[in-house]
Amino acid sequence: MARNNLLIYLMRRDLRVSDNPILHRLATSKEHNFTHLLPIYVFPSKQIEVSGFLPDGVKSPYPEARSQVGNFWRCGPHRARFLAQSVWDVKQSLENLDSGLLIRVGSFQDVLDSTIKSLTKSGVRVSAVWMTEEHSSEEVEEQESVSSVCSDHGVDFRLWPDEKYFIDDRDTGLSHPRDLPDVFTTYRKSQEPLRDQPRSPVPKPKMSTLPPLLDAHAIPSQFPPFVAAESLAELEARLISPIGTMFHDQPSFPEGAQSAHPFTGGETEAWRRLEYLIKTGAMTEYKTTRNGLIGPDFSTKLSAYLSNGSLTARQIHQELVKFENGTYSKYATAAGYGDGENKGTQAVRFELLWRDYMRLCTQKFGRRLFRLSGFRKTSYQKNQKIPITWKSGNAEHAAADQDPPPQRISHIVERFLQGTTGMGLIDASQRELFHTGYTSNRARQNVASFLAKHLYIDWRYGAEWYEMMLVDYDVSSNWSNWQYVAGVGNDPRGEDRIFNPVKQSYDYDRDGDYVRMWVPEVKTMEKVENVFQVCTASPDDLERAGLTSHVMVTDPIKRIKFSVDKKPRPARKPADRWRLRDSQARRDRDNGRDASSNWGSSDGGVVIRQSTNSQSSDGTNDSGRANDDGRAPIAHGAAGANNATNTNVSRASGTNGVTVANSSSSLNRMRRPNGASRFNGTQGLHTASQTTAMGPYQHQPFHDQLNGMSLPPPGFVMPTYYPSSTPFGHSPYGNSQWYQGADTYRHSRGRGFGQGYRGRGGRRGGQRYNGRNNNIRQDHNGSRHGGRFDGAPFASANNHFYQPSTQGI
Numbered sequence: 001m002a003r004n005n006l007l008i009y010l011m012r013r014d015l016r017v018s019d020n021p022i023l024h025r026l027a028t029s030k031e032h033n034f035t036h037l038l039p040i041y042v043f044p045s046k047q048i049e050v051s052g053f054l055p056d057g058v059k060s061p062y063p064e065a066r067s068q069v070g071n072f073w074r075c076g077p078h079r080a081r082f083l084a085q086s087v088w089d090v091k092q093s094l095e096n097l098d099s100g101l102l103i104r105v106g107s108f109q110d111v112l113d114s115t116i117k118s119l120t121k122s123g124v125r126v127s128a129v130w131m132t133e134e135h136s137s138e139e140v141e142e143q144e145s146v147s148s149v150c151s152d153h154g155v156d157f158r159l160w161p162d163e164k165y166f167i168d169d170r171d172t173g174l175s176h177p178r179d180l181p182d183v184f185t186t187y188r189k190s191q192e193p194l195r196d197q198p199r200s201p202v203p204k205p206k207m208s209t210l211p212p213l214l215d216a217h218a219i220p221s222q223f224p225p226f227v228a229a230e231s232l233a234e235l236e237a238r239l240i241s242p243i244g245t246m247f248h249d250q251p252s253f254p255e256g257a258q259s260a261h262p263f264t265g266g267e268t269e270a271w272r273r274l275e276y277l278i279k280t281g282a283m284t285e286y287k288t289t290r291n292g293l294i295g296p297d298f299s300t301k302l303s304a305y306l307s308n309g310s311l312t313a314r315q316i317h318q319e320l321v322k323f324e325n326g327t328y329s330k331y332a333t334a335a336g337y338g339d340g341e342n343k344g345t346q347a348v349r350f351e352l353l354w355r356d357y358m359r360l361c362t363q364k365f366g367r368r369l370f371r372l373s374g375f376r377k378t379s380y381q382k383n384q385k386i387p388i389t390w391k392s393g394n395a396e397h398a399a400a401d402q403d404p405p406p407q408r409i410s411h412i413v414e415r416f417l418q419g420t421t422g423m424g425l426i427d428a429s430q431r432e433l434f435h436t437g438y439t440s441n442r443a444r445q446n447v448a449s450f451l452a453k454h455l456y457i458d459w460r461y462g463a464e465w466y467e468m469m470l471v472d473y474d475v476s477s478n479w480s481n482w483q484y485v486a487g488v489g490n491d492p493r494g495e496d497r498i499f500n501p502v503k504q505s506y507d508y509d510r511d512g513d514y515v516r517m518w519v520p521e522v523k524t525m526e527k528v529e530n531v532f533q534v535c536t537a538s539p540d541d542l543e544r545a546g547l548t549s550h551v552m553v554t555d556p557i558k559r560i561k562f563s564v565d566k567k568p569r570p571a572r573k574p575a576d577r578w579r580l581r582d583s584q585a586r587r588d589r590d591n592g593r594d595a596s597s598n599w600g601s602s603d604g605g606v607v608i609r610q611s612t613n614s615q616s617s618d619g620t621n622d623s624g625r626a627n628d629d630g631r632a633p634i635a636h637g638a639a640g641a642n643n644a645t646n647t648n649v650s651r652a653s654g655t656n657g658v659t660v661a662n663s664s665s666s667l668n669r670m671r672r673p674n675g676a677s678r679f680n681g682t683q684g685l686h687t688a689s690q691t692t693a694m695g696p697y698q699h700q701p702f703h704d705q706l707n708g709m710s711l712p713p714p715g716f717v718m719p720t721y722y723p724s725s726t727p728f729g730h731s732p733y734g735n736s737q738w739y740q741g742a743d744t745y746r747h748s749r750g751r752g753f754g755q756g757y758r759g760r761g762g763r764r765g766g767q768r769y770n771g772r773n774n775n776i777r778q779d780h781n782g783s784r785h786g787g788r789f790d791g792a793p794f795a796s797a798n799n800h801f802y803q804p805s806t807q808g809i
């Protein structure tokens with residue numbers, strides 16, 4: 001080979017060919033003088049177990065890639081697979097550009113050293129090594145080791161700025177990372193308007209514009225004793241094979257459960273996903289759906305692509321801008337095309353800024369990211385100025401008088417990881433994570449809070465477990481979020497923010513569909529409170545479910561006293577939803593008298609009744625007769641049936657201590673001869689459901705008029721729902737709930753619809769199906785979740801057609 005100038009590009013979390021500044025520079029500038037390019041990806045032995053690349057019987061020169069506190073594998077099977085796919089995808093993309101990618105395992109230092117030596121032997125002159133800069137401590141060490149190998153060999157070394165921020169860290173106005181505000185909101189305000197800030201992505205190199213790859217014979221092989229994988233399947237297998245089983249009693253994938261993250265890694269898939277989200281309107285709906293728990297489309301699921309650098313935040317921004325500005329015909333069919341920034345796209349930007357903020361925290365706090373006491377110096381127990389003594393399962397780290405002792409904590413941690421605590425939401429999330437590598441942000445918050453703030457256990461067990469299990473693991477996002485929730489990070493409310501997983505279940509998984517899906521043991525439980533905490537079930541119910549001697553019942557890790565009708569008022573936001581506008585109404589309500597007050601902005605007030613005064617809890621008495629002006633009752637009751645009737649407007653009965661609200665008599669012809677509507681107290685906004693007749697499943701929609709929200713626009717026609725081909729199981733009823741949001745109509749769960757989860761009394765349709773591709777609309781409560789309908793005819797790939805009804809409002 002003729003004398004040459006080779007550039008080695010060590011790829012890390014920049015696994016893409018578009019918006020890749022290094023490739024862009026190489027493709028567009030000739031000043032670099034490189035005659036050849038050799039891209040290399042290294043699976044670093046410290047962060048991912050590489051012993052699967054050894055021939056049988058050969059011992060690895062590296063220690064196992066295990067975590068420090070819990071001794072877990074650093075990278076579990078889901079992420080290993082996703083990462084392998086991402087690496088393979090960029091390899092193919094580079095090959096399509098007449099280049100290529102070497103895939104190697106080992107430490108950066110060893111890979112680079114052996115590569116340079118081998119190339120030098122073949123007469124190839126390595127003139128420089130480039131890589132993208134990362135700020136987390138291990139990655140900084142990698143950079144330092146690469147730099148030192150380069151200087152040993154007299155090779156130039158250059159670190160390129162990491163351009164994966166939404167707002168580039170050079171544009172934030174911060175002169176030093178230490179100037180980053182400790183409160184996110186302060187930072188956000190300093191960057192607004194967010195839409196104006198991001199830099200433009202750089203284009204993908206054109207064909208044959210990159211310096212050519214070396215001749216095949218000059219390409220160094222994987223240094224021994226490791227062997228290289230020849231195919232994606234082999235790569236995945238070699239990465240996953242050493243991991244083995246994680247629990248003695250490895251749970252099997254629950255029948256009928258659905259992964260929220262059924263995606264393949266890589267830049268190609270990242271783009272498919274991004275375009276899909278925009279084209280289907282999922283981005284536009286993001287703000288209302290993001291707290292969902294079931295199905296792929298309640299949030300973007302772009303995190304894993306962002307973590308590997310298959311996609312950049314500014315690329316997402318740019319696509320949103322094209323949609324908002326109406327400049328890309330591919331998105332033209334999506335609602336909101338050309339209408340500027342909307343609440344959904346704005347909310348996505350907001351989350352991307354959170355991601356930036358976590359990354360900037362890594363720059364600011366360095367190794368403190370991994371410290372038990374976090375970014376703060378001390379963390380306290382709630383309302384007490386007593387520093388938390390974190391409990392450990394390791395006798396060496398535990399306080400001498402730790403109660404319970406380390407052995408018991410170790411057992412508790414195992415049950416927490418395995419998802420057998422007896423706390424439904426926590427267990428469901430942990431099992432979902434175990435089976436799929438993903439769990440929602442809502443669930444993550446609860447899981448982290450449970451470990452740190454209910455159990456006071458060293459939160460790093462959880463963070464390390466997430467590192468292993470999450471398909472989207474990102475060092476900054478993971479550790480900063482764990483700190484945040486554990487109360488040792490940058491949450492200004494610190495120790496005072498505690499998620500009550502039972503209340504959160506009522507708020508976000510009202511019928512327990514999510515818990516039932518992932519914790520099949522409780523699937524047949526009738527009462528949702530038992531689904532959320534199985535230890536609350538009666539002996540008879542436990543017996544029926546075969547759970548009498550299940551560890552979740554005999555030894556629940558935590559019991560939380562909670563009753564749906566006596567839910568504590570949340571510290572924040574009640575006013576948004578429950579505010580009784582006039583003080584007399586408030587007094588009346590507090591006194592348990594009929595309290596008529598305007599809940600809405602204009603005509604549809606409600607009457608709120610307290611159970612003590614207005615009804616019995618045995619389900620036999622009617623109560624809550626509303627005023628004749630069309631204001632309807634809400635009956636709050638103790639557990640037991642409520643029966644709230646408004647002769648003019650509605651009649652309702654329930655079995656769950658709660659009930660019914662309606663706001664505008666003209667809208668409501670609701671009858672509920674049986675079944676309960678749930679009313680999520682302080683968090684839930686309202687509930688409405690209705691019996692439908694057999695046959696065409698005509699819905700008589702129920703409307704709530706909510707505080708600060710407007711009625712449907714004039715002329716809006718309510719859709720009617722009726723099945724297409726799929727039978728509705730054996731429930732003769734379909735019901736649905738309608739929420740009127742600020743300007744959209746959201747449809748929530750309906751029994752009898754959808755794929756359905758088996759529950760008592762028939763199929764439980766916990767989800768919505770929207771549009772062409774089975775987008776699942778999340779069960780929701782309150783005004784914040786749910787699918788969006790614009791009243792336009794609109795077909796679902798599953799069971800329904802949504803069509804304008806002839807029923808006007």
Ligand SMILES: Cc1cc2nc3c(=O)[nH]c(=O)nc-3n(C[C@H](O)[C@H](O)[C@H](O)COP(=O)(O)OP(=O)(O)OC[C@H]3O[C@@H](n4cnc5c(N)ncnc54)[C@H](O)[C@@H]3O)c2cc1C
Nearest residue numbers: 299300301302303351355441444445472473474477478481
């Ligand atoms: C304890 C805990 C651990 C977490 N660990 C990780 C992690 O390892 N990797 C990771 O990417 N996210 C992590 N998150 C943040 C968040 O849960 C995920 O980013 C989100 O659930 C990913 O799903 P999505 O892409 O559908 O998010 P979306 O809701 O669609 O959000 C869009 C994007 O914004 C970013 N984002 C959203 N929320 C956050 C957040 N709170 N912090 C930082 N970025 C955010 C993500 O890149 C995400 O892809 C963690 C959160 C908690 C509470």
